[in-house]
Structure formats: structure tokens, C-alpha cells
Amino acid sequence: MSEKKSNKLISILVPCFNEQESIRVFMNSITPVLKSLQDNVEILFVDDGSQDETLPILIKLAGQNPQVKVISLSRNFGKEAALTAGLELATGDAVIPIDVDLQDPVELMPQMIEKWKAGADVVLARRLNRPSDSYLKRFAVNIFYKLISSLSSTPIPVDVGDYRLMDRTVVDSICLLPERNRFMKGILSWPGYETEVIDFTRPDRAVGRSKWRLWKLFNYALDGIFSFSTAPLRMWTYAGLLVSFFSLFYLLIIVAKTLIYGIDLPGYASIVSIILFFSGINLIGLGILGEYLGRVFIEVKQRPVYLIKRTVGFENTSE
Numbered sequence: 001m002s003e004k005k006s007n008k009l010i011s012i013l014v015p016c017f018n019e020q021e022s023i024r025v026f027m028n029s030i031t032p033v034l035k036s037l038q039d040n041v042e043i044l045f046v047d048d049g050s051q052d053e054t055l056p057i058l059i060k061l062a063g064q065n066p067q068v069k070v071i072s073l074s075r076n077f078g079k080e081a082a083l084t085a086g087l088e089l090a091t092g093d094a095v096i097p098i099d100v101d102l103q104d105p106v107e108l109m110p111q112m113i114e115k116w117k118a119g120a121d122v123v124l125a126r127r128l129n130r131p132s133d134s135y136l137k138r139f140a141v142n143i144f145y146k147l148i149s150s151l152s153s154t155p156i157p158v159d160v161g162d163y164r165l166m167d168r169t170v171v172d173s174i175c176l177l178p179e180r181n182r183f184m185k186g187i188l189s190w191p192g193y194e195t196e197v198i199d200f201t202r203p204d205r206a207v208g209r210s211k212w213r214l215w216k217l218f219n220y221a222l223d224g225i226f227s228f229s230t231a232p233l234r235m236w237t238y239a240g241l242l243v244s245f246f247s248l249f250y251l252l253i254i255v256a257k258t259l260i261y262g263i264d265l266p267g268y269a270s271i272v273s274i275i276l277f278f279s280g281i282n283l284i285g286l287g288i289l290g291e292y293l294g295r296v297f298i299e300v301k302q303r304p305v306y307l308i309k310r311t312v313g314f315e316n317t318s319e
């Protein structure tokens with residue numbers, strides 16, 4: 001833990017995908033907060049291949065405001081890739097990733113920076129509750145956190161999104177992770193370091209609507225589990241052992257029965273149920289194996305996580 005002096009550079013990292021309505025609202029609410037800070041600030045917008053007016057709006061903004069820098073990706077790579085691009089290009093002593101939709105309250109920033117200067121390397125913003133979320137979603141989210149914390153060796157903080165402050169050391173550590181399957185909740189938490197938490201209540205989106213649907217969330221949860229734990233593979237070993245044990249038991253019963261009572265042919269129902277049941281079990285096992293194989297396939301191809309089309313506001317701006 002080192003004491004950090006004032007006049008540091010803070011990078012605020014904002015991924016944007018089709019957010020033409022949100023950017024102005026975002027700038028309006030963040031500007032007074034930034035004015036109250038004593039530190040230098042760069043606002044790093046990552047345009048994640050938006051189809052609407054997002055990029056022209058951002059470029060115009062960069063022309064008017066020297067604090068604003070823009071990274072434009074060649075297509076939509078997803079928020080995780082956009083964040084990765086931003087983390088790699090951010091130059092600040094601390095980096096704060098934040099959503100443009102104002103669901104992460106900008107008012108927390110001074111508090112985060114204060115805690116950072118007091119010695120914390122990571123300051124997490126924890127959502128207390130989401131009044132707008134359905135009961136089902138909250139229930140599913142709870143189960144997800146319970147499951148992943150028991151399966152993964154990387155501690156993944158509960159109810160914490162990407163909104164957090166990270167010291168340069170932490171950002172550098174994250175940039176060391178080369179993986180293509182970028183489950184950000186896990187990746188951002190992987191380095192560890194001195195961590196503090198601030199609680200807040202998460203509001204609804206300011207404008208536009210979330211691009212997350214329940215099915216996508218479910219897949220995201222599976223991604224998290226398969227990317228940060230090999231426990232499902234291990235589980236399969238246990239399931240196999242258990243099934244073999246009971247099968248052996250059943251086999252002994254059948255042999256004994258045949259020896260004592262002779263051959264008794266009818267058995268269609270039991271045979272069919274056993275075949276169906278074990279085919280199902282086999283398929284699930286194959287599926288889980290496939291999940292890991294698929295990830296290995298993506299990793300060995302060594303493709304870059306994102307491609308930059310253009311940057312604006314950097315010293316060597318590319319047009």
C-alpha cells in the first residue's frame with residue numbers, strides 16, 4: 001500500500017455501442033463531477049462498431065474537449081472486447097470503466113478516488129439492490145454468484161459489475177491476461193490486490209434500453225462458469241463413478257435373479273428406460289466436454305480480441 005499524491009491522471013473508460021442518445025446525457029452529468037476533482041482526467045470512449053451516429057458524435061466531442069479520446073473498433077466485438085481495448089490504451093494512474101447509460105452513478109467517482117489515494121488498489125462499486133429487476137432475474141443472479149463462488153478459485157465479488165476503480169498496477173496485471181474468452185467479471189477480479197467497496201443503488205437506464213435478455217444472461221452465466229472453473233469436468237468424473245457403482249450393483253442383482261429364477265424375458269420397459277436415461281447422461285457429458293473443447297479451439301487460434309479502425313485524441317491519432 002503506497003500513499004498516492006494528488007494530480008494524478010484518471011482514465012475514465014466508456015464503452016459505447018449504438019448510444020447516440022446517451023452520450024450527451026452522460027457528458028452533462030459527468031462534467032460537474034470531473035470539475036470537482038483535483039486530478040487530470042482523460043475520458044476514453046470506445047466505439048464498439050456502432051451503426052448509428054455514436055462515432056461522429058464522439059469525434060465531434062473530442063474536437064471540443066481535449067480530455068476526450070476516442071477508440072473506434074472495426075466492428076462490434078462486444079463490451080468485453082471494448083473494455084479490453086480501453087484498458088490497453090488507457091494511460092492513467094487509475095482507470096475507471098463505466099457504462100454510458102448512467103446506471104453506474106458518476107457521483108461515486110470522487111469517493112472512489114479518495115479511497116484509492118488512501119491506499120486501496122481496487123475500489124469496487126457494489127449494487128445494493130435493483131428495484132427495477134424482476135424477482136426471477138434477481139433469483140437467477142443470486143444462484144449464479146453462489147455457484148460461481150463455490151466452483152471458481154478466483155474470488156468473484158457479489159453484485160459488482162465493471163464499474164470500479166483500478167490502480168495502474170492492477171490494470172497492467174489485467175493486460176497480461178491473453179485469453180480470448182473474456183469473462184470480464186472474472187478477469188477484472190483475477191489480480192486481487194488491496195480492495196475496498198462502496199455501496200450504491202443501481203438506477204434504471206437513462207435512455208435507450210439494455211441489450212441483455214434473460215437467455216443471453218443465462219449464456220453469460222454459463223460462460224463465466226466454463227471460463228473460470230474446471231469443476232464441471234470433475235463433476236463428470238464423480239457422476240461416472242456413481243453411475244458405475246449403481247450399475248454394478250444392479251448387474252449383481254440381475255445375475256443373481258437369473259441364477260435363482262431362470263431367464264425371464266420380459267423387460268422391454270426397463271431396457272428402454274435405461275438406454276434413454278444413459279444416452280441422456282452421455283450427451284450431457286459430451287456437451288460439457290464440448291464447452292471446454294470449444295474454448296480451447298478459440299484460444300489456440302490466437303486471434304486478436306479486437307481491431308482498432310481509428311483513434312482520435314491520442315498523440316499519434318490514426319485517421
Ligand code: UDP
Pocket residue numbers: 014015016017018019048076077078079080082098099100101103209210211212
Ligand atoms: N456495450 C458495448 N458493446 C456491446 C454492448 C454494450 O460497448 O456489444 C456498452 C454499452 O454501450 C454500455 C455498456 O456496454 O455503455 C453496458 O451495456 P448495457 O447497458 O446494454 O448492459 P447492462 O447495463 O444491461 O449490463
Ligand code: MG
Pocket residue numbers: 099101103205210
Ligand atoms: Mg446498462
